[in-house]
Amino acid sequence: MRNRVLSKKVLLSFIPMGAIIGVFVLKPLVIMLIWLEFKLPANPDVPLPTYVVNNMLKSFSFEMILVTLAFASIGMIIGLVFWLFLKEVAKREQMIDFLTNQPGNDLAALIAVGENDTVEFKSSMRWDYQNDKLNKVLEVVIIKTIAGFLNTRGGTLLIGVDDDGLSLGLDKDYSTLKKKNSDGYEQYINGLISSYLGTDLCAKINIMFHQLDDKEICRILILPAKFPVYSQNGNKTQFFMRAGGGTRELNIKEAMKYISSRWESN
Structure with a gap:
């Protein structure tokens, strides 16, 4: 069809x-x-x-x-x-379908491939494992990654997996929310996207949850945007893109050049 x-x-x-x-x-x-x-x-x-x-x-x-x-x-x-x-x-x-199946339906296989231009791992969205406490700065890191995927060619963000591919789960994140389950987690992510990037961009995001090693993992599929996406953090407007398996912020000159080649030439 x-x-x-x-x-x-x-x-x-x-x-x-x-x-x-x-x-x-x-x-x-x-x-x-x-x-x-x-x-x-x-x-x-x-x-x-x-x-x-x-x-x-x-x-x-x-x-x-x-x-x-x-x-x-x-x-x-x-x-x-x-x-x-x-x-x-x-x-x-x-x-x-493309993002869901990279490299296949097996989440373990996806993690085994490791991080790259279209796959990113994050240990958590709100829980700071290093200091063992809530850290809302991590929310901005999640938004930064999502914005980078939107501005490039889309990708998959896994939350609850550390940089080495170890499954940490979402229990620590759940404990920081009023609604301590996957529904509350999805609502919170959509709220962050609306606040920092714009409500209309929620349509570019698919959020799903998987069980791996008896732990729940959040899988976010991000489609590429048809226009430049800026992150509004207070009075600061930022532009991110994916490059070399990570997310980087572009300055004004770099952003204008990239936007010109990515969208205005189409």
Whole structure:
């Protein structure tokens, strides 16, 4: 289905189908609305169905052909818009499939490959293992990584796994939340994304949870953004990208050059 939606050949079926809908669905609806709004026809003995049928029979007459073509054009535009929408949905699903399956469905295999341009490990989102306490600065690190993936070509962020690939789980993070489970964790992540990056970007993020070595791991799939994504940390606006298996911040000059090559050239 996804491959068919992406095919231009399918467009050839959506456009004529839209024209048919425009003429035989939209036009009768408009005729009925006009009848109801202006209490037409002048002869009250002509019922609404008869009025609609009579007008539709004239659709391809000389005096009505331009109106009919107008409705056909509107339908064709609707068909085109619907095709574009399905195309974007298909692209999103394909990207999710790609990220979900790198290098396969086995999470252990993904961790074994190690960190790279499209995979990053984080021990936690809020719990500082080194100092054994809550540290909200780590939230900014998570946002930095997500922003970097958004601004590059997407990727996978695993939370609950240290740099060496050891499974630490999410229990420590859960203990810092009001809702101490995966639902609360997902809500909190989405809240961070909304606050730092923008609510609309939550649609680019898929959050799921897996069991590994009797520990729960958070897996975040990030799709590449269609526009530059900036992180707003208080009064500080930052731009991040993935490079060399890590996330780095670009200065204004670097960011402008990268944005020009990444988006403006498309």
